[in-house]
Amino acid sequence: MDIINYLSLFWFTAILVSFLNCIIYRYVTVESCHLREFIKSSHCDYCKEKINIQYILPIIGYLLSTGKCKNCSKIIPLYYLMSECILALMALYVYYKFSLYGVGFYYLVMVLISITYIDIKKNIIPLIFTIPLALSGIIFMSLKYHSMSYIYGAMCGFFLVTFTMLFVSYIRKENVIAGGDIALITSAGSWLGIVNMPMFIILTSILFIVHALPFRLRGSIYTPMGPSISLGFLLCLALHLLY
Template sequence: MEALGTLPAFILVFLLGSAIGSFLNVVVYRIPEGLSIFWPPSRCPKCGYRLKATENIPILGWLRLRGRCSNCRQPISVRYPLVETVTGLLFLLIYWQFGLSVVQTVGYWALFSWLLALALIDIDTMTLPNALTKSGLVLGIVFQGVMAGIPGIIGAVTGAVLGIWLFDLVTLGGSLAFGQAAMGGGDAKLAAMMGAWLGWQLLLLAGFLACLLGAVGGTVAIALGWLSRRQPMPFGPFLALGTAIAALWGEWIVSTYLQFFFS
């Protein structure tokens, strides 16, 4: 009965998340193109046809159109409903984790939305736009200030500075060791954003997880022939995933590690 009582809340959270996911699709497409994310309204990327309200409903609109524009009949990428679904599920996960802790829940909804948009843009364009990393950094500082006051702001700024310095050092070291850039400049700016949201301790965990996941992902991609050994690979998605894991379960991971090795 308790689960049934919370079912309407979970449905509303998923619907909210999928609506945000629909907006993220716009962000991911338009920001790299230098276009406004607010105007014009959603339209077919092939023929420019303006979508009707019923065609623009998250997930259901794509299913209703059977994945094709109603005007030009060109295929609409399945990534649109996938992003909407994933965003809805992420909102549910955060709500399940933090419940009615409004500041934390809403804050992490914002963080995960930024991370998802940045990851997708990096996959598409191998860039991490300043508009998103800088605004995400500011939001992280505000979030920590609301959560913990002045000490939270100091911790966020410390984490941001450590993040950009640490990744700049990694980039410099990689350039000296391998004769080519190990990371793009956007990665360091994303690391600063990560530090603002997570603080310096969880930033280190997120960076470690990102490197571990990136190494595994790169090895698999090379083994399958998707990448050559010296071909650049977007690192933003791994940073985003490491940040998400650290935000949700970082405290537990760190405490478990310390307990296991130092108790």
């Protein structure tokens, strides 16, 4: 039974990593972030030929294609195979040491790293990440602790940040509302609960000030907030789960 559990976990993690790689690549490389860019079938970057489904499968697809496009023979970066294998193996280690709860935290780290990378590169936090993140937090944490605190935490994150941004927009006479940041903070609230939101807001604010200072000194007006929110989220969640 353990072998089945480990194999299932390995392949599920490889599929998740493949999905994250696909989303990151499309967000970073396409000019438009319209939904149609993310639901169309995969194709070779060089010859634009559609990739058959057997070659899209994590790990197996790379081996079947021998690391090349079957149409134009261009090399497929080894990064995809290595990331799927290494991160899937790391998931097995996390499961062995910390059980499924540790794996859940591990998956959360991977998603937040993906969000951070996209926000830095494209100044956007995709809803394709934040909506499932918020829903999974409410369901998982509410069932685990039998508390409404996590629903209230999500509501607190949403309304507090939204009203703050509306107020700042009114004072500065310009739109400073960042929907992605609001969605990510709402997601954090769904995992942390209402009790931990003050600590999260304070810690995230401090991290953002430290992160934004070099940007402002270089004359940059915009600083992505995703990295600060993600790090504050992980630190607070780790403390919440440990204590």
